[in-house]
Amino acid sequence: MVFALNLPKLSLSGVGAVAESVAVLDSQPVKKAMIVTDKNLLELGVLESLYAALDKKGFDYATFDEVTPNPTVSLVNAGLTFFKKNECDCFIAVGGGSPIDCAKAIRIVASNEGEITEYNGVGLVKHEGAFFIAINTTAGTAAEMTSNSVITDEVNKVKMVLVDAKQIPSVSVNDPSLMVGLPASVTAATGMDALTHAIESIVTPGAHRLTLPTALEAVKLIAKWLPVAVKNASNIEARAALADAQFLAGMSFNSAGLGAVHALSHQPSATHNLAHGVCNAILLPVVSELNAQAAPEVFRPIAEVMGGDISQLNDRAAASLAIELIRKLSQEVGIPSGFASLGIVRADIDGWIQKAMEDICMGGNPRVLTAEDVFSLYEKAL
Secondary structure (H helix, E strand, O other): OOOOOOOOOEEEEOOOHHHHHHHHHHOOOOOEEEEEOEHHHHHOOOOHHHHHHHHHHOOEEEEEOEOOOOOEHHHHHHHHHHHHHOOOOEEEEEEOHHHHHHHHHHHHHHHOOOOHHHHOEEOOOOOOOOOEEEEEOOOOOOOOOOOEEEEEEOOOOEEEEEEOHHHOOOEEEEOHHHOOOOOHHHHHHHHHHHHHHHHHHHHOOOOOOOOHHHHHHHHHHHHHHHHHHHHOOOOHHHHHHHHHHHHHHHHHHHHHOOOHHHHHHHHHHHHHOOOHHHHHHHHHHHHHHHHHHHOHHHHHHHHHHOOOOOOOOOHHHHHHHHHHHHHHHHHHOOOOOOHHHHOOOHHHHHHHHHHHHHOHHHHHOOOOOOHHHHHHHHHHHO
């Protein structure tokens, strides 16, 4: 069986990467960029270095700053209208997963026929689309380099997961200077999101020797540096380490796949507009406990890279230690202990079960889950 490792054509990392990406853009046969971002990033001045680099090159651009957390089908349609009205011919996304995923979706419908809802699934995109730079401002989703995008269908109240290598940006950018000052709560949520990406890509049957080393290094970096970045938002060393960690996790799950944590987390995020990383963090130890019953050996290296002493432990004990260390890290960075503290009640669970079972990520779980399993996991996560 052939194993596919999908990556951007070019990935830029380090202080000054934004300006370097504009130099790359200037070499392309394009004239006007649609910048996709959100108002908060504009107000914080995060786009100033990008604007300065574009202005220095005399490159034309128009900014679409309407993106909100958990971007919707309606938002994608508004973005498409903006793209056409402003006669843009390329994309620059600036932000975390929401702006980048939104830009991915706009790019799909700009270059392919139909509505974005028609591309929910795997391998449904025909045309790659316009030149696309994705500038990451958080260390979590790895959206700047993956083939995935997640768009909320607000009519059916479900998160669509679009998976196609044609969505991968032309250039991915990780400039840690853009991440300095990120609020502690956002740092924690995005960091735990990256941890979930890494761990799910380790335990999934789709894991491969080309992905395991990057995933384990991501876990190691996050365990070490996430608490540092949460406590000190200006620590550039921590920001750089976390930016690299989430990229490494993205390299892994982009090819190995994800699992039940993501399948379950998409549902409360869609119905209650909760932060994706927080939902993942709450569910990760709960789902891991169940998965460890089927494959405890895959959790052994996770415990080790998180600083656990496994020398005298069998596989099941090592798996328990890994889960304990995950819980400890989540607590240390201030993640809520359960969904109840976020306004979720038991009655909400019934509407999530079938959608979680049908979520594309469920296919990557190391253990086949029943509807009863899913209900039990949600209940434990309250």
